[in-house]
Amino acid sequence: xxxxxxxxxxxxxxxxxxxxxxxxxxxxxxxxxxxxxxxxxxxxxxxxxxxxxxxxxxxxxxxxxxxxxxxxxxxxxxxxxxxxxxxxxxxxxxxxxxxxxxxxxxxxxxxxxxxxxxxxxxxxxxxx
Numbered sequence: 001x002x003x004x005x006x007x008x009x010x011x012x013x014x015x016x017x018x019x020x021x022x023x024x025x026x027x028x029x030x031x032x033x034x035x036x037x038x039x040x041x042x043x044x045x046x047x048x049x050x051x052x053x054x055x056x057x058x059x060x061x062x063x064x065x066x067x068x069x070x071x072x073x074x075x076x077x078x079x080x081x082x083x084x085x086x087x088x089x090x091x092x093x094x095x096x097x098x099x100x101x102x103x104x105x106x107x108x109x110x111x112x113x114x115x116x117x118x119x120x121x122x123x124x125x126x127x128x
Contacts, residue, residue: 008071010106012098015066016118094119
């Protein structure tokens with residue numbers, strides 16, 4: 001079990017319905033659109049990762065496809081949320097975010113965000 005300093009939070013980010021969108025392009029034999037979507041995903045995740053490491057001084061723990069897990073200082077969370085909403089406007093897809101005090105909590109918060117619909121940010125897993 002991995003524990004973080006109290007001032008750090010885990011943030012899980014995952015693209016919304018990216019697989020479905022990509023499948024639709026492939027089923028329709030639209031390889032150009034599938035390639036453009038793939039490039040957009042890579043650009044988006046790289047831009048987000050750079051922002052997290054360069055500007056927030058966070059740490060990327062896992063990055064792959066349309067998902068990432070990172071840690072940032074809790075007092076930078078509002079800046080992260082503002083930036084992810086800003087970055088999102090430039091891409092043809094949305095993402096959901098889960099934030100927690102542990103890896104497990106951020107993952108569960110992400111699952112709650114996804115259950116609430118696309119483009120949702122869930123901080124913690126407690127209702128209320």
